[in-house]
Amino acid sequence: MQSATMNIRPRTAKAKTGVPRFAIAGVVITVLVGVAATLGFDWYSGKLGIVGPHFEIEQTATGKVIKVPPGGNINAAIAKATSGDIIELQAGATYVGEIKLPKKDLTDFITIRTSAHAQLTPDVRVSPKDAPLLAKIVTRTAYPAISAANGAHHYRFVGVEVFPDTKTFIYNLISFGSNETAANIPHSLEIDRSYIHDSDKGISRRGIALNSGDTVIKNSYVEGFAGPNEETQGICGWSGTRNVSIINNYIEGGAENIMFGGSDPQSPDLIPRDIEVRGNHLSKPEAWKTGVTVKTLFELKNAKNVKFIGNLLENNWKGPAFRITVRNQDGRAPFSTIENVDIRDNVVRNIADGINILGRDDGEKSGTLKNLVIENNLFLDLREGPGMEGGGYFIQAASGENVTISNNTVFNSGNITTFYGEIPVGFVFRDNIVGHGNYGIHGPIDMKAESTRSMFTNNLIMNLNGVPTSDYAFPGGNTMIQTSREIGFVDLAGGDFRLSANSKFRGKGRNGRDHGAALPPLK
Numbered sequence: 001m002q003s004a005t006m007n008i009r010p011r012t013a014k015a016k017t018g019v020p021r022f023a024i025a026g027v028v029i030t031v032l033v034g035v036a037a038t039l040g041f042d043w044y045s046g047k048l049g050i051v052g053p054h055f056e057i058e059q060t061a062t063g064k065v066i067k068v069p070p071g072g073n074i075n076a077a078i079a080k081a082t083s084g085d086i087i088e089l090q091a092g093a094t095y096v097g098e099i100k101l102p103k104k105d106l107t108d109f110i111t112i113r114t115s116a117h118a119q120l121t122p123d124v125r126v127s128p129k130d131a132p133l134l135a136k137i138v139t140r141t142a143y144p145a146i147s148a149a150n151g152a153h154h155y156r157f158v159g160v161e162v163f164p165d166t167k168t169f170i171y172n173l174i175s176f177g178s179n180e181t182a183a184n185i186p187h188s189l190e191i192d193r194s195y196i197h198d199s200d201k202g203i204s205r206r207g208i209a210l211n212s213g214d215t216v217i218k219n220s221y222v223e224g225f226a227g228p229n230e231e232t233q234g235i236c237g238w239s240g241t242r243n244v245s246i247i248n249n250y251i252e253g254g255a256e257n258i259m260f261g262g263s264d265p266q267s268p269d270l271i272p273r274d275i276e277v278r279g280n281h282l283s284k285p286e287a288w289k290t291g292v293t294v295k296t297l298f299e300l301k302n303a304k305n306v307k308f309i310g311n312l313l314e315n316n317w318k319g320p321a322f323r324i325t326v327r328n329q330d331g332r333a334p335f336s337t338i339e340n341v342d343i344r345d346n347v348v349r350n351i352a353d354g355i356n357i358l359g360r361d362d363g364e365k366s367g368t369l370k371n372l373v374i375e376n377n378l379f380l381d382l383r384e385g386p387g388m389e390g391g392g393y394f395i396q397a398a399s400g401e402n403v404t405i406s407n408n409t410v411f412n413s414g415n416i417t418t419f420y421g422e423i424p425v426g427f428v429f430r431d432n433i434v435g436h437g438n439y440g441i442h443g444p445i446d447m448k449a450e451s452t453r454s455m456f457t458n459n460l461i462m463n464l465n466g467v468p469t470s471d472y473a474f475p476g477g478n479t480m481i482q483t484s485r486e487i488g489f490v491d492l493a494g495g496d497f498r499l500s501a502n503s504k505f506r507g508k509g510r511n512g513r514d515h516g517a518a519l520p521p522l523k
Helices: 021-039 074-080 128-133 450-455
Strands: 041-044 051-059 064-068 086-089 094-096 099-101 110-114 135-139 146-148 153-158 160-164 170-176 187-192 195-197 204-210 213-218 221-223 233-237 242-247 256-260 273-278 281-283 298-300 303-309 312-325 338-344 347-358 370-375 378-382 395-398 401-406 409-412 417-419 425-430 433-435 460-462 479-481 489-491 496-499
Touching: 051 074, 064 074, 074 086, 074 099, 074 110, 110 160, 128 195, 160 170, 195 204, 204 213, 221 233, 256 281, 298 303, 312 338, 425 450
Parallel strands: 064 086, 086 110, 094 135, 099 146, 110 153, 135 160, 146 170, 153 187, 160 195, 170 204, 187 213, 195 221, 204 233, 213 242, 233 256, 242 273, 256 298, 273 303, 281 312, 298 312, 303 338, 312 347, 338 370, 347 378, 347 395, 370 401, 378 409, 395 417, 401 425, 409 433, 433 460, 460 479
Antiparallel strands: 041 051, 051 064, 489 496
16 A cells, blocks of 8 residues: 555646735835835834834934934934934933944034933033933943944933943943044043933942043033942043033042043053033932942042132042042053142032142152142031041142142141141142141141241131140241131121121232132032
8 A cells, every 4th residue: 555645746836927026025115115214214223234113304404303212223323313413312211222422424413312302401400300301321231321432523412311220340331432542532522411320230330431532521410330349430531531521510429529540541642631620519428438439529640731610529438528649550651640730619518638639659650740729619527536537637748849729718627738758849838717627737847947937828727626825836927716706707607708898817818818718608
């Protein structure tokens, strides 16, 4: 008996006529895409040439507005955009990074913004309560949510919320440059009215790596970048940073809220330089008193031409508000230096110590700090004691050249100045209102020497600790005041520390100027 399979014959293929089905499908797709393009839609996803979520494109007089729907591909929109174009993200929607800003031939900004941008007032700082108005950009890997390629330029972000959604350790949530050559650093970048923060899932070492040129970070809120045994920062730049402005932001960072330096650039032309930090609020939350590495609020290790003006600094329980310390961090940059720094018009409060100055690296070969001015600042609550890890000093200094400290008002429980090692050349301390502490001016210095009188002159020194006359430690040419009430402040209790019209010290400073800081009342 034959098997049933033996009776089965292969079918003879029939000749086909007409247009193949796949060709018809292709024509249909082409027509549909053409119609969509005509109607203002772009169906290309930018990944492997596959069809994906559309973009709605609106042509304006100044360029295109490319509207990316929730979950859409921002990188694909960037690839399509040209100078002056706007990429609009849906407010409240989530977009998954990693967004990579490519080097393109741009002459004007590509702006990536929230659809609710009109509800964010220009030049007004945002806060977490504005999150519903922001478009969310998240990273779920160890890579930055936003990064700029070598030479990338002319990108602006307005009204975005950037954060990690991962337990993986992230070095930089936003990375604007790394260790490029001077010719290849990213430049012409901007972040405006944006909320940049860590999550409670893991640790991000820093919010923004600012190794770029012609960059502005403004009106934004940067918080949560802290952790145990980690040098964390809100914003940090160390190589190629130049002509950057950090304006009107709230910024948190565990070890340092803002820092420049900290890793060796490849050459002297990559030293961070031409930096403006103005009108910011730098703080650390109370919860960071335990379980977080805390060092300072603003630190320079390698930088030139820095203006730090009109900022509020508060809540640093370990050490000083400022560290201005030259560091050849990894021993490969003996050209490291700090030059031409202007610190003025700032308010500092609830801090363990004031300013630590180190003019040369004490462990590696380095350059020398030159031309540091600290003027017209108000320091409140520099103190030692419960909850603080510091001595309450105003200035601690070693080496350097041309350091001028003038017209500051300082309420400190520790020393006026502590010198350790070499005294800076050209050190001038004049026309300040400052607490004596227990030991006044301390270090390898003869209080009666003419050189000491020329360094410390015409200061009003408050005896806030009530030390006896025998323990006064300052040269002649300065005036001891037994209580702060004798100074004649406008409103000591109300926070107006300018000299009143009837103060006996009014106009007795250099060139007829008042002693101390002339800042408006605290709010």
